[in-house]
Amino acid sequence: MGDRLRGLATLAAVLAGAAIAAAIGYVLFVELPVGLAELLGIVLTLALALLGAKLAGNAVRSMAPGYDVAEVAVEGPITRDGGGGPLPSQPGSTPADDIVEQIERADADDAVDALLVRLNTPGGEVVPSDDIKLAAEAFDGPTIAYAQDTCASGGYWIASGCDELWARDATVVGSIGVIGSTVNAADLAEKVGLSYERFAAGAYKDAGTPLKELDADEREYLQGIVDDLYDNFVERVAEGRDLDAEAIRDTEARVYLGEDAAEIGLVDRLGTREDVEDELSERLGVDAVAVEEFEPERGIAARMRGGAERVAYALGAGVASVAADDREIDLQLR
Template sequence: MPKEKSRWKTVITILIIFFIISWIISFIISSFFKIEGPSGNVALIPVKGIITAEGFQSFGVKGASSTEIIEFIEKADKSPSVKAILFEINSPGGGAVASKEIADAVKRANKTTYALIREVGASGGYWIASATDHIIANEFSITGSIGVIASYIEFAGLLERYNMTYQRLVAGKYKDMGSPLKHLPFDEREILQNKLNKLHESFIKEIATNRNMPVERIREISTGEFYFGSEALQLGLIDSLGDKETAKELIKQQLNLTKVEFAEYEKPKTLMEILTGVFSENFFLIGKGIGSALTEQKAVNRIEIIT
Protein backbone atom coordinates (compact mmCIF):
# COMPACT_ATOMS: atom_id res chain seq x y z
CA MET A 1 0.00 0.00 0.00
CA PRO A 2 2.72 2.58 0.84
CA LYS A 3 4.41 1.83 -2.51
CA GLU A 4 1.11 2.29 -4.37
CA LYS A 5 0.46 5.65 -2.65
CA SER A 6 3.99 6.75 -3.49
CA ARG A 7 3.46 5.78 -7.12
CA TRP A 8 0.24 7.85 -7.33
CA LYS A 9 1.97 10.84 -5.74
CA THR A 10 4.71 10.60 -8.37
CA VAL A 11 2.17 10.48 -11.21
CA ILE A 12 0.23 13.47 -9.85
CA THR A 13 3.46 15.45 -9.35
CA ILE A 14 4.55 14.73 -12.94
CA LEU A 15 1.15 15.84 -14.27
CA ILE A 16 1.27 19.09 -12.29
CA ILE A 17 4.81 19.83 -13.50
CA PHE A 18 3.74 19.02 -17.08
CA PHE A 19 0.82 21.47 -16.93
CA ILE A 20 2.99 24.21 -15.40
CA ILE A 21 5.63 23.80 -18.12
CA SER A 22 2.91 23.77 -20.81
CA TRP A 23 1.42 26.98 -19.43
CA ILE A 24 4.83 28.70 -19.39
CA ILE A 25 5.57 27.63 -22.99
CA SER A 26 2.12 28.77 -24.09
CA PHE A 27 2.60 32.15 -22.41
CA ILE A 28 6.02 32.66 -24.03
CA ILE A 29 4.71 31.75 -27.50
CA SER A 30 1.67 34.05 -27.23
CA SER A 31 3.81 36.91 -25.88
CA PHE A 32 6.74 36.85 -28.29
CA PHE A 33 5.39 35.26 -31.46
CA LYS A 34 2.16 37.09 -32.15
CA ILE A 35 0.77 36.80 -35.67
CA GLU A 36 0.22 40.25 -37.13
CA GLY A 37 -2.43 39.14 -39.57
CA PRO A 38 -3.08 36.66 -42.37
CA SER A 39 -2.18 37.43 -45.98
CA GLY A 40 -4.70 37.48 -48.82
CA ASN A 41 -7.07 39.88 -50.55
CA VAL A 42 -10.35 38.48 -49.16
CA ALA A 43 -10.78 38.08 -45.41
CA LEU A 44 -12.34 34.76 -44.38
CA ILE A 45 -13.98 35.01 -40.96
CA PRO A 46 -15.56 31.83 -39.54
CA VAL A 47 -18.75 31.98 -37.45
CA LYS A 48 -18.97 28.48 -36.01
CA GLY A 49 -21.02 27.03 -33.17
CA ILE A 50 -23.18 28.68 -30.53
CA ILE A 51 -22.92 32.48 -30.67
CA THR A 52 -22.09 34.13 -27.34
CA ALA A 53 -20.22 37.20 -26.18
CA GLU A 54 -17.07 35.33 -25.17
CA GLY A 55 -17.43 32.05 -27.06
CA PHE A 56 -19.20 29.13 -25.36
CA GLN A 57 -16.84 26.21 -24.85
CA SER A 58 -17.68 22.71 -23.69
CA PHE A 59 -15.48 19.62 -23.88
CA GLY A 60 -13.03 21.24 -26.28
CA VAL A 61 -15.72 22.53 -28.66
CA LYS A 62 -15.52 26.33 -28.92
CA GLY A 63 -18.41 28.48 -30.06
CA ALA A 64 -18.48 31.81 -31.88
CA SER A 65 -17.31 34.75 -29.78
CA SER A 66 -18.79 38.11 -30.76
CA THR A 67 -15.81 39.83 -29.13
CA GLU A 68 -13.30 37.95 -31.32
CA ILE A 69 -15.36 38.16 -34.51
CA ILE A 70 -15.88 41.93 -34.18
CA GLU A 71 -12.13 42.32 -33.65
CA PHE A 72 -11.48 40.35 -36.86
CA ILE A 73 -14.02 42.46 -38.79
CA GLU A 74 -12.37 45.69 -37.67
CA LYS A 75 -8.87 44.41 -38.54
CA ALA A 76 -9.97 43.21 -41.97
CA ASP A 77 -11.81 46.46 -42.65
CA LYS A 78 -8.68 48.49 -41.85
CA SER A 79 -6.35 46.30 -43.91
CA PRO A 80 -5.51 47.93 -47.28
CA SER A 81 -4.85 44.52 -48.86
CA VAL A 82 -8.33 43.19 -48.03
CA LYS A 83 -10.91 43.94 -50.74
CA ALA A 84 -13.86 42.01 -49.31
CA ILE A 85 -14.92 39.99 -46.27
CA LEU A 86 -16.44 36.51 -46.48
CA PHE A 87 -18.18 35.10 -43.39
CA GLU A 88 -18.18 31.30 -43.35
CA ILE A 89 -21.21 30.52 -41.23
CA ASN A 90 -21.97 27.20 -39.58
CA SER A 91 -24.07 28.19 -36.58
CA PRO A 92 -27.56 27.42 -35.24
CA GLY A 93 -27.67 30.79 -33.48
CA GLY A 94 -27.13 31.79 -29.88
CA GLY A 95 -27.45 34.87 -27.71
CA ALA A 96 -29.53 37.75 -29.06
CA VAL A 97 -27.06 40.38 -27.87
CA ALA A 98 -24.00 38.60 -29.30
CA SER A 99 -25.75 37.98 -32.64
CA LYS A 100 -26.80 41.62 -32.94
CA GLU A 101 -23.33 42.83 -31.99
CA ILE A 102 -21.79 40.89 -34.87
CA ALA A 103 -24.53 41.89 -37.33
CA ASP A 104 -24.04 45.56 -36.44
CA ALA A 105 -20.27 45.23 -36.91
CA VAL A 106 -20.84 43.66 -40.33
CA LYS A 107 -23.00 46.63 -41.37
CA ARG A 108 -20.38 49.10 -40.12
CA ALA A 109 -17.69 47.57 -42.34
CA ASN A 110 -16.73 49.64 -45.39
CA LYS A 111 -15.66 46.58 -47.38
CA THR A 112 -18.08 44.48 -49.46
CA THR A 113 -19.33 41.61 -47.30
CA TYR A 114 -20.47 38.11 -48.22
CA ALA A 115 -21.91 35.21 -46.22
CA LEU A 116 -21.40 31.54 -47.05
CA ILE A 117 -23.81 29.33 -45.11
CA ARG A 118 -22.45 25.79 -44.77
CA GLU A 119 -24.49 23.16 -42.89
CA VAL A 120 -26.52 25.64 -40.88
CA GLY A 121 -26.97 29.39 -40.67
CA ALA A 122 -30.15 29.66 -38.64
CA SER A 123 -31.68 32.11 -36.18
CA GLY A 124 -28.80 34.25 -34.84
CA GLY A 125 -26.53 32.73 -37.49
CA TYR A 126 -28.93 33.88 -40.20
CA TRP A 127 -29.24 37.30 -38.51
CA ILE A 128 -25.50 37.78 -39.09
CA ALA A 129 -25.72 36.50 -42.67
CA SER A 130 -28.58 38.91 -43.44
CA ALA A 131 -26.34 41.86 -42.57
CA THR A 132 -23.96 41.05 -45.45
CA ASP A 133 -24.27 42.29 -49.03
CA HIS A 134 -24.72 38.82 -50.53
CA ILE A 135 -25.70 35.43 -49.05
CA ILE A 136 -24.68 32.11 -50.60
CA ALA A 137 -25.90 28.75 -49.31
CA ASN A 138 -25.98 25.12 -50.35
CA GLU A 139 -29.38 23.93 -51.55
CA PHE A 140 -29.64 21.77 -48.41
CA SER A 141 -28.20 24.29 -45.94
CA ILE A 142 -30.49 25.01 -42.98
CA THR A 143 -31.36 28.70 -42.92
CA GLY A 144 -34.01 31.04 -41.54
CA SER A 145 -35.53 29.92 -38.22
CA ILE A 146 -36.39 33.54 -37.49
CA GLY A 147 -37.74 33.18 -33.99
CA VAL A 148 -36.91 33.34 -30.29
CA ILE A 149 -37.01 30.60 -27.69
CA ALA A 150 -36.85 30.61 -23.89
CA SER A 151 -37.34 27.44 -21.90
CA TYR A 152 -36.40 25.69 -18.70
CA ILE A 153 -37.20 22.50 -16.78
CA GLU A 154 -39.61 23.05 -13.90
CA PHE A 155 -38.83 21.09 -10.73
CA ALA A 156 -41.76 22.29 -8.61
CA GLY A 157 -43.71 19.04 -9.05
CA LEU A 158 -40.64 16.98 -8.18
CA LEU A 159 -40.10 18.97 -4.99
CA GLU A 160 -43.73 18.44 -3.98
CA ARG A 161 -43.46 14.72 -4.64
CA TYR A 162 -40.55 14.42 -2.20
CA ASN A 163 -42.15 16.78 0.32
CA MET A 164 -39.58 19.53 -0.28
CA THR A 165 -40.53 23.20 -0.09
CA TYR A 166 -39.23 26.22 -1.99
CA GLN A 167 -38.96 29.05 0.54
CA ARG A 168 -39.51 32.24 -1.44
CA LEU A 169 -37.83 35.39 -0.11
CA VAL A 170 -37.79 38.30 -2.54
CA ALA A 171 -37.76 42.09 -2.50
CA GLY A 172 -39.60 42.85 -5.70
CA LYS A 173 -42.55 40.76 -6.87
CA TYR A 174 -40.90 39.35 -9.97
CA LYS A 175 -37.32 38.93 -8.71
CA ASP A 176 -37.52 35.13 -8.96
CA MET A 177 -39.57 35.11 -12.14
CA GLY A 178 -38.88 31.97 -14.13
CA SER A 179 -37.41 30.04 -11.22
CA PRO A 180 -37.69 26.30 -11.95
CA LEU A 181 -38.29 25.67 -8.25
CA LYS A 182 -41.87 26.97 -8.41
CA HIS A 183 -44.84 26.74 -10.76
CA LEU A 184 -44.94 29.51 -13.37
CA PRO A 185 -47.92 31.79 -12.58
CA PHE A 186 -50.05 33.18 -15.42
CA ASP A 187 -48.88 36.79 -14.92
CA GLU A 188 -45.21 35.78 -15.08
CA ARG A 189 -45.81 33.66 -18.19
CA GLU A 190 -47.53 36.64 -19.81
CA ILE A 191 -44.63 38.97 -18.98
CA LEU A 192 -42.05 36.55 -20.37
CA GLN A 193 -44.09 35.94 -23.52
CA ASN A 194 -44.44 39.70 -24.11
CA LYS A 195 -40.67 40.12 -23.84
CA LEU A 196 -40.10 37.29 -26.32
CA ASN A 197 -42.62 38.89 -28.69
CA LYS A 198 -40.78 42.23 -28.49
CA LEU A 199 -37.46 40.56 -29.24
CA HIS A 200 -39.03 38.62 -32.10
CA GLU A 201 -40.48 41.81 -33.58
CA SER A 202 -37.07 43.50 -33.42
CA PHE A 203 -35.54 40.43 -35.07
CA ILE A 204 -38.12 40.61 -37.89
CA LYS A 205 -37.50 44.32 -38.49
CA GLU A 206 -33.73 43.78 -38.57
CA ILE A 207 -34.06 41.05 -41.20
CA ALA A 208 -36.50 43.15 -43.26
CA THR A 209 -34.07 46.09 -43.23
CA ASN A 210 -31.03 43.95 -43.98
CA ARG A 211 -32.72 42.11 -46.86
CA ASN A 212 -34.53 45.20 -48.15
CA MET A 213 -37.88 43.42 -47.93
CA PRO A 214 -41.29 44.52 -46.56
CA VAL A 215 -41.69 43.89 -42.82
CA GLU A 216 -45.04 42.18 -43.40
CA ARG A 217 -43.45 39.73 -45.84
CA ILE A 218 -40.72 38.82 -43.36
CA ARG A 219 -43.31 38.52 -40.58
CA GLU A 220 -45.23 35.96 -42.65
CA ILE A 221 -42.23 33.64 -42.88
CA SER A 222 -40.83 34.33 -39.39
CA THR A 223 -42.61 31.48 -37.64
CA GLY A 224 -39.38 29.94 -36.38
CA GLU A 225 -39.48 27.42 -39.22
CA PHE A 226 -36.15 26.60 -40.85
CA TYR A 227 -35.75 26.59 -44.62
CA PHE A 228 -33.41 24.68 -46.89
CA GLY A 229 -31.19 26.84 -49.07
CA SER A 230 -33.34 26.14 -52.13
CA GLU A 231 -36.46 27.28 -50.24
CA ALA A 232 -34.68 30.32 -48.81
CA LEU A 233 -33.70 31.40 -52.32
CA GLN A 234 -37.34 31.37 -53.43
CA LEU A 235 -38.37 33.31 -50.31
CA GLY A 236 -35.69 35.95 -50.87
CA LEU A 237 -33.77 35.07 -47.71
CA ILE A 238 -30.57 34.30 -49.64
CA ASP A 239 -29.16 35.50 -52.96
CA SER A 240 -27.63 32.44 -54.61
CA LEU A 241 -26.88 28.74 -54.24
CA GLY A 242 -23.35 27.39 -54.22
CA ASP A 243 -20.24 26.66 -52.20
CA LYS A 244 -16.90 28.24 -51.35
CA GLU A 245 -15.76 28.08 -54.97
CA THR A 246 -18.99 29.82 -56.01
CA ALA A 247 -18.29 32.57 -53.48
CA LYS A 248 -14.74 32.88 -54.77
CA GLU A 249 -15.86 33.31 -58.39
CA LEU A 250 -18.64 35.73 -57.41
CA ILE A 251 -16.25 37.96 -55.46
CA LYS A 252 -13.74 37.90 -58.30
CA GLN A 253 -16.43 38.89 -60.80
CA GLN A 254 -18.19 41.56 -58.73
CA LEU A 255 -15.00 43.27 -57.56
CA ASN A 256 -13.06 42.84 -60.82
CA LEU A 257 -10.22 40.92 -59.16
CA THR A 258 -7.75 38.88 -61.19
CA LYS A 259 -7.56 36.32 -58.39
CA VAL A 260 -9.00 35.69 -54.94
CA GLU A 261 -6.84 34.50 -52.06
CA PHE A 262 -8.52 33.96 -48.71
CA ALA A 263 -6.89 35.35 -45.60
CA GLU A 264 -8.23 33.27 -42.72
CA TYR A 265 -8.95 35.32 -39.62
CA GLU A 266 -9.04 32.85 -36.78
CA LYS A 267 -7.46 33.06 -33.37
CA PRO A 268 -4.67 30.46 -33.19
CA LYS A 269 -5.05 27.94 -30.40
CA THR A 270 -2.50 28.12 -27.62
CA LEU A 271 -0.79 24.97 -26.42
CA MET A 272 -2.92 25.00 -23.28
CA GLU A 273 -6.14 25.23 -25.32
CA ILE A 274 -5.07 22.27 -27.44
CA LEU A 275 -4.19 20.21 -24.36
CA THR A 276 -7.39 21.24 -22.58
CA GLY A 277 -9.39 20.26 -25.64
CA VAL A 278 -7.78 16.82 -25.80
CA PHE A 279 -8.30 16.11 -22.10
CA SER A 280 -11.84 17.50 -22.14
CA GLU A 281 -12.83 15.36 -25.11
CA ASN A 282 -11.41 12.24 -23.51
CA PHE A 283 -13.17 12.89 -20.21
CA PHE A 284 -16.38 13.57 -22.13
CA LEU A 285 -16.15 10.23 -23.93
CA ILE A 286 -15.51 8.44 -20.64
CA GLY A 287 -18.50 10.00 -18.93
CA LYS A 288 -20.79 10.27 -21.95
CA GLY A 289 -24.39 9.73 -20.98
CA ILE A 290 -23.82 10.02 -17.24
CA GLY A 291 -24.08 13.79 -17.01
CA SER A 292 -25.57 14.65 -20.39
CA ALA A 293 -28.56 16.36 -18.83
CA LEU A 294 -26.29 18.74 -16.93
CA THR A 295 -23.84 19.59 -19.73
CA GLU A 296 -25.34 22.87 -20.89
CA GLN A 297 -27.23 23.92 -17.76
CA LYS A 298 -25.77 27.24 -16.65
CA ALA A 299 -28.07 28.39 -13.87
CA VAL A 300 -30.92 26.64 -12.10
CA ASN A 301 -32.97 29.77 -11.55
CA ARG A 302 -32.74 31.60 -14.85
CA ILE A 303 -34.35 31.35 -18.28
CA GLU A 304 -31.92 31.70 -21.17
CA ILE A 305 -33.26 33.52 -24.23
CA ILE A 306 -31.82 32.23 -27.49
CA THR A 307 -32.17 33.44 -31.06
Protein backbone atom coordinates in the same frame (compact mmCIF):
# COMPACT_ATOMS: atom_id res chain seq x y z
CA MET B 1 1.88 43.45 -57.09
CA GLY B 2 1.06 40.21 -58.90
CA ASP B 3 1.49 36.79 -57.33
CA ARG B 4 4.51 35.99 -59.51
CA LEU B 5 6.25 39.28 -58.78
CA ARG B 6 5.45 38.91 -55.09
CA GLY B 7 6.95 35.42 -55.09
CA LEU B 8 10.14 36.62 -56.77
CA ALA B 9 10.45 39.49 -54.30
CA THR B 10 10.02 37.10 -51.38
CA LEU B 11 12.64 34.72 -52.81
CA ALA B 12 15.08 37.57 -53.35
CA ALA B 13 14.57 38.85 -49.83
CA VAL B 14 15.01 35.37 -48.36
CA LEU B 15 18.26 34.81 -50.27
CA ALA B 16 19.56 38.24 -49.33
CA GLY B 17 18.66 37.74 -45.69
CA ALA B 18 20.32 34.34 -45.65
CA ALA B 19 23.47 35.70 -47.31
CA ILE B 20 23.78 38.61 -44.90
CA ALA B 21 23.19 36.40 -41.89
CA ALA B 22 25.70 33.82 -43.20
CA ALA B 23 28.34 36.52 -43.70
CA ILE B 24 27.83 37.80 -40.17
CA GLY B 25 28.00 34.26 -38.83
CA TYR B 26 31.22 33.55 -40.76
CA VAL B 27 32.92 36.63 -39.38
CA LEU B 28 31.77 35.93 -35.84
CA PHE B 29 32.34 32.20 -35.66
CA VAL B 30 34.28 30.58 -38.49
CA GLU B 31 37.45 32.66 -38.41
CA LEU B 32 38.35 31.50 -34.93
CA PRO B 33 41.79 29.76 -35.19
CA VAL B 34 40.69 26.63 -33.38
CA GLY B 35 39.54 23.47 -35.16
CA LEU B 36 36.61 22.64 -32.86
CA ALA B 37 35.56 26.26 -32.68
CA GLU B 38 35.64 26.45 -36.47
CA LEU B 39 33.31 23.43 -36.75
CA LEU B 40 30.96 24.95 -34.20
CA GLY B 41 31.12 28.23 -36.09
CA ILE B 42 29.94 26.56 -39.30
CA VAL B 43 26.93 25.10 -37.49
CA LEU B 44 26.08 28.45 -35.92
CA THR B 45 26.53 30.19 -39.27
CA LEU B 46 24.04 27.87 -40.94
CA ALA B 47 21.56 28.38 -38.10
CA LEU B 48 21.94 32.14 -38.35
CA ALA B 49 21.47 31.95 -42.12
CA LEU B 50 18.21 30.05 -41.71
CA LEU B 51 17.02 32.56 -39.12
CA GLY B 52 17.89 35.45 -41.42
CA ALA B 53 16.01 33.82 -44.29
CA LYS B 54 12.92 33.34 -42.13
CA LEU B 55 12.95 36.92 -40.83
CA ALA B 56 13.44 38.30 -44.34
CA GLY B 57 10.56 36.20 -45.69
CA ASN B 58 8.25 37.33 -42.87
CA ALA B 59 9.18 40.97 -43.50
CA VAL B 60 8.33 40.72 -47.20
CA ARG B 61 5.03 38.95 -46.49
CA SER B 62 4.05 41.65 -43.98
CA MET B 63 4.85 44.41 -46.50
CA ALA B 64 3.12 42.68 -49.43
CA PRO B 65 0.48 40.23 -48.10
CA GLY B 66 -0.65 37.59 -50.56
CA TYR B 67 -4.37 38.04 -49.86
CA ASP B 68 -7.11 40.54 -50.58
CA VAL B 69 -10.15 38.89 -48.95
CA ALA B 70 -10.54 38.16 -45.24
CA GLU B 71 -12.58 35.16 -44.14
CA VAL B 72 -14.08 34.74 -40.68
CA ALA B 73 -15.92 31.61 -39.60
CA VAL B 74 -19.00 31.53 -37.37
CA GLU B 75 -19.37 27.88 -36.40
CA GLY B 76 -21.49 26.22 -33.74
CA PRO B 77 -23.76 27.88 -31.16
CA ILE B 78 -23.16 31.62 -30.78
CA THR B 79 -22.26 32.71 -27.24
CA ARG B 80 -20.40 35.56 -25.65
CA ASP B 81 -17.29 33.58 -24.68
CA GLY B 82 -17.67 30.30 -26.53
CA GLY B 83 -19.09 28.36 -23.59
CA GLY B 84 -22.51 26.81 -23.32
CA GLY B 85 -22.94 27.74 -19.68
CA PRO B 86 -20.96 27.68 -16.42
CA LEU B 87 -19.08 24.64 -17.73
CA PRO B 88 -17.71 24.41 -21.28
CA SER B 89 -20.46 21.98 -22.29
CA GLN B 90 -20.68 23.06 -25.90
CA PRO B 91 -17.30 22.50 -27.57
CA GLY B 92 -16.97 24.18 -30.91
CA SER B 93 -19.29 27.07 -30.12
CA THR B 94 -18.55 30.55 -31.44
CA PRO B 95 -17.14 33.23 -29.09
CA ALA B 96 -18.77 36.39 -30.44
CA ASP B 97 -16.09 38.72 -29.09
CA ASP B 98 -13.43 36.79 -31.03
CA ILE B 99 -15.42 37.07 -34.27
CA VAL B 100 -15.95 40.80 -33.78
CA GLU B 101 -12.21 41.23 -33.15
CA GLN B 102 -11.36 39.32 -36.33
CA ILE B 103 -13.71 41.44 -38.45
CA GLU B 104 -12.37 44.67 -36.99
CA ARG B 105 -8.79 43.50 -37.56
CA ALA B 106 -9.63 42.65 -41.16
CA ASP B 107 -11.23 46.06 -41.65
CA ALA B 108 -8.04 47.74 -40.37
CA ASP B 109 -5.81 45.63 -42.66
CA ASP B 110 -4.87 47.66 -45.75
CA ALA B 111 -4.47 44.46 -47.78
CA VAL B 112 -8.09 43.39 -47.20
CA ASP B 113 -10.59 44.66 -49.75
CA ALA B 114 -13.56 42.36 -49.02
CA LEU B 115 -15.01 40.21 -46.24
CA LEU B 116 -16.31 36.64 -46.47
CA VAL B 117 -18.37 35.50 -43.46
CA ARG B 118 -18.65 31.71 -43.43
CA LEU B 119 -21.72 30.57 -41.48
CA ASN B 120 -22.40 27.14 -40.06
CA THR B 121 -24.46 27.76 -36.96
CA PRO B 122 -27.88 26.95 -35.47
CA GLY B 123 -28.00 30.35 -33.78
CA GLY B 124 -27.45 31.27 -30.17
CA GLU B 125 -27.51 34.19 -27.77
CA VAL B 126 -29.24 37.40 -28.81
CA VAL B 127 -26.78 40.20 -28.09
CA PRO B 128 -23.63 38.31 -29.19
CA SER B 129 -25.34 37.55 -32.52
CA ASP B 130 -26.17 41.22 -32.93
CA ASP B 131 -22.59 42.24 -32.10
CA ILE B 132 -21.24 40.12 -34.96
CA LYS B 133 -23.94 41.44 -37.31
CA LEU B 134 -23.02 45.05 -36.48
CA ALA B 135 -19.31 44.37 -37.02
CA ALA B 136 -20.01 42.89 -40.47
CA GLU B 137 -22.29 45.82 -41.27
CA ALA B 138 -19.53 48.30 -40.35
CA PHE B 139 -16.89 46.64 -42.56
CA ASP B 140 -15.65 49.06 -45.23
CA GLY B 141 -15.93 47.02 -48.41
CA PRO B 142 -17.97 44.26 -50.05
CA THR B 143 -19.27 41.62 -47.63
CA ILE B 144 -20.72 38.23 -48.53
CA ALA B 145 -22.17 35.72 -46.08
CA TYR B 146 -21.76 32.12 -47.20
CA ALA B 147 -23.98 29.53 -45.49
CA GLN B 148 -22.53 26.03 -45.45
CA ASP B 149 -24.62 23.36 -43.71
CA THR B 150 -26.79 25.50 -41.43
CA CYS B 151 -27.60 29.21 -41.22
CA ALA B 152 -30.41 29.46 -38.71
CA SER B 153 -31.76 32.13 -36.40
CA GLY B 154 -28.76 34.00 -34.93
CA GLY B 155 -26.75 32.99 -37.99
CA TYR B 156 -29.38 34.54 -40.24
CA TRP B 157 -29.32 37.64 -38.04
CA ILE B 158 -25.57 37.92 -38.75
CA ALA B 159 -26.12 37.39 -42.49
CA SER B 160 -28.49 40.36 -42.53
CA GLY B 161 -25.47 42.59 -41.86
CA CYS B 162 -23.76 41.51 -45.11
CA ASP B 163 -24.37 42.66 -48.67
CA GLU B 164 -25.46 39.21 -49.87
CA LEU B 165 -26.25 35.76 -48.52
CA TRP B 166 -25.16 32.73 -50.53
CA ALA B 167 -26.04 29.12 -49.75
CA ARG B 168 -25.91 25.63 -51.19
CA ASP B 169 -29.01 23.82 -52.47
CA ALA B 170 -29.21 21.67 -49.33
CA THR B 171 -28.18 24.28 -46.76
CA VAL B 172 -30.66 24.62 -43.88
CA VAL B 173 -31.71 28.28 -43.70
CA GLY B 174 -34.23 30.21 -41.61
CA SER B 175 -35.63 29.57 -38.12
CA ILE B 176 -36.17 33.31 -37.71
CA GLY B 177 -37.55 33.20 -34.21
CA VAL B 178 -36.78 33.45 -30.50
CA ILE B 179 -37.16 30.82 -27.82
CA GLY B 180 -37.14 31.27 -24.07
CA SER B 181 -37.21 28.37 -21.67
CA THR B 182 -37.00 27.48 -18.01
CA VAL B 183 -37.23 24.21 -16.12
CA ASN B 184 -40.28 23.75 -13.88
CA ALA B 185 -39.35 21.30 -11.13
CA ALA B 186 -42.00 22.34 -8.63
CA ASP B 187 -43.85 18.99 -8.69
CA LEU B 188 -40.61 17.03 -8.39
CA ALA B 189 -39.46 19.20 -5.50
CA GLU B 190 -42.73 18.56 -3.67
CA LYS B 191 -42.36 14.79 -4.14
CA VAL B 192 -38.85 14.72 -2.68
CA GLY B 193 -39.72 17.11 0.14
CA LEU B 194 -38.13 20.30 -1.12
CA SER B 195 -39.81 23.65 -0.64
CA TYR B 196 -39.17 27.07 -2.12
CA GLU B 197 -38.76 30.04 0.22
CA ARG B 198 -38.94 33.41 -1.52
CA PHE B 199 -36.66 36.29 -0.55
CA ALA B 200 -36.94 38.84 -3.34
CA ALA B 201 -37.68 42.51 -3.88
CA GLY B 202 -39.93 43.13 -6.87
CA ALA B 203 -42.95 41.17 -8.03
CA TYR B 204 -41.21 39.54 -11.00
CA LYS B 205 -37.70 39.10 -9.59
CA ASP B 206 -38.04 35.33 -9.27
CA ALA B 207 -40.21 34.74 -12.34
CA GLY B 208 -39.04 31.51 -13.93
CA THR B 209 -37.37 30.08 -10.84
CA PRO B 210 -37.43 26.29 -11.35
CA LEU B 211 -38.76 25.40 -7.89
CA LYS B 212 -42.01 27.34 -8.17
CA GLU B 213 -44.97 27.30 -10.53
CA LEU B 214 -45.37 30.19 -12.94
CA ASP B 215 -48.52 32.19 -12.35
CA ALA B 216 -50.45 33.81 -15.20
CA ASP B 217 -48.88 37.25 -14.73
CA GLU B 218 -45.36 35.86 -14.74
CA ARG B 219 -46.03 33.79 -17.85
CA GLU B 220 -47.41 36.87 -19.63
CA TYR B 221 -44.40 38.91 -18.51
CA LEU B 222 -41.84 36.38 -19.80
CA GLN B 223 -43.71 35.82 -23.04
CA GLY B 224 -43.72 39.59 -23.53
CA ILE B 225 -39.91 39.63 -23.39
CA VAL B 226 -39.74 36.89 -26.03
CA ASP B 227 -42.28 38.72 -28.21
CA ASP B 228 -40.32 41.98 -27.99
CA LEU B 229 -37.10 40.23 -28.96
CA TYR B 230 -38.89 38.58 -31.88
CA ASP B 231 -40.26 41.91 -33.12
CA ASN B 232 -36.76 43.36 -32.94
CA PHE B 233 -35.35 40.35 -34.79
CA VAL B 234 -37.90 40.64 -37.59
CA GLU B 235 -37.36 44.39 -37.98
CA ARG B 236 -33.57 44.07 -38.16
CA VAL B 237 -33.67 41.19 -40.62
CA ALA B 238 -36.26 42.96 -42.79
CA GLU B 239 -34.09 46.08 -42.91
CA GLY B 240 -30.78 44.28 -43.45
CA ARG B 241 -32.09 41.83 -46.06
CA ASP B 242 -34.49 44.30 -47.70
CA LEU B 243 -37.45 41.99 -47.07
CA ASP B 244 -41.04 42.60 -46.09
CA ALA B 245 -41.49 42.17 -42.32
CA GLU B 246 -44.81 40.38 -42.73
CA ALA B 247 -43.26 37.92 -45.16
CA ILE B 248 -40.67 37.09 -42.51
CA ARG B 249 -43.40 36.59 -39.90
CA ASP B 250 -45.22 34.31 -42.31
CA THR B 251 -42.29 31.88 -42.19
CA GLU B 252 -43.27 31.22 -38.53
CA ALA B 253 -39.66 30.35 -37.69
CA ARG B 254 -39.61 27.44 -40.16
CA VAL B 255 -36.38 26.24 -41.74
CA TYR B 256 -35.94 25.83 -45.50
CA LEU B 257 -33.48 24.13 -47.76
CA GLY B 258 -31.32 26.55 -49.71
CA GLU B 259 -33.22 26.17 -52.97
CA ASP B 260 -36.57 26.89 -51.30
CA ALA B 261 -35.05 29.73 -49.28
CA ALA B 262 -33.83 31.34 -52.50
CA GLU B 263 -37.30 31.10 -54.04
CA ILE B 264 -38.89 33.07 -51.20
CA GLY B 265 -36.03 35.59 -50.98
CA LEU B 266 -34.32 34.45 -47.79
CA VAL B 267 -31.17 33.69 -49.81
CA ASP B 268 -29.79 35.88 -52.59
CA ARG B 269 -27.92 33.32 -54.65
CA LEU B 270 -27.07 29.63 -54.66
CA GLY B 271 -23.55 28.43 -55.37
CA THR B 272 -20.37 26.79 -54.20
CA ARG B 273 -17.48 28.38 -52.37
CA GLU B 274 -15.73 28.79 -55.73
CA ASP B 275 -18.76 30.66 -57.06
CA VAL B 276 -18.57 33.05 -54.12
CA GLU B 277 -14.89 33.71 -54.78
CA ASP B 278 -15.66 34.35 -58.45
CA GLU B 279 -18.27 36.90 -57.40
CA LEU B 280 -15.76 38.62 -55.10
CA SER B 281 -13.21 38.68 -57.93
CA GLU B 282 -15.73 40.41 -60.15
CA ARG B 283 -16.58 42.94 -57.45
CA LEU B 284 -12.94 43.74 -56.82
CA GLY B 285 -12.04 43.80 -60.51
CA VAL B 286 -9.30 41.16 -60.28
CA ASP B 287 -8.71 37.86 -62.06
CA ALA B 288 -8.84 35.87 -58.83
CA VAL B 289 -9.01 36.66 -55.14
CA ALA B 290 -6.70 35.30 -52.46
CA VAL B 291 -8.57 34.48 -49.25
CA GLU B 292 -6.92 34.61 -45.83
CA GLU B 293 -8.78 33.09 -42.87
CA PHE B 294 -8.50 35.40 -39.88
CA GLU B 295 -8.29 33.64 -36.53
CA PRO B 296 -8.60 34.86 -32.92
CA GLU B 297 -5.57 36.60 -31.46
CA ARG B 298 -6.35 35.53 -27.89
CA GLY B 299 -3.35 33.77 -26.40
CA ILE B 300 -3.27 30.60 -24.35
CA ALA B 301 -3.28 32.55 -21.09
CA ALA B 302 -6.52 34.33 -22.00
CA ARG B 303 -8.21 31.06 -22.98
CA MET B 304 -7.08 29.35 -19.77
CA ARG B 305 -8.31 32.31 -17.74
CA GLY B 306 -11.73 32.09 -19.38
CA GLY B 307 -11.93 28.38 -18.62
CA ALA B 308 -10.93 28.93 -15.02
CA GLU B 309 -13.62 31.57 -14.62
CA ARG B 310 -16.31 29.18 -15.88
CA VAL B 311 -15.15 26.44 -13.51
CA ALA B 312 -15.09 28.88 -10.58
CA TYR B 313 -18.61 29.98 -11.44
CA ALA B 314 -19.78 26.38 -11.58
CA LEU B 315 -18.38 25.62 -8.14
CA GLY B 316 -20.54 28.35 -6.65
CA ALA B 317 -23.60 27.84 -8.84
CA GLY B 318 -25.50 25.89 -6.20
CA VAL B 319 -25.79 28.99 -4.04
CA ALA B 320 -25.48 31.71 -6.66
CA SER B 321 -28.33 30.40 -8.81
CA VAL B 322 -30.81 31.28 -6.07
CA ALA B 323 -30.05 34.96 -6.59
CA ALA B 324 -29.15 34.87 -10.30
CA ASP B 325 -30.51 37.65 -12.52
CA ASP B 326 -30.12 36.29 -16.04
CA ARG B 327 -29.58 32.54 -15.90
CA GLU B 328 -33.09 31.47 -14.90
CA ILE B 329 -34.57 32.15 -18.34
CA ASP B 330 -32.55 30.93 -21.29
CA LEU B 331 -33.25 33.24 -24.26
CA GLN B 332 -31.89 32.04 -27.59
CA LEU B 333 -32.14 32.88 -31.27
CA ARG B 334 -32.95 29.30 -32.26
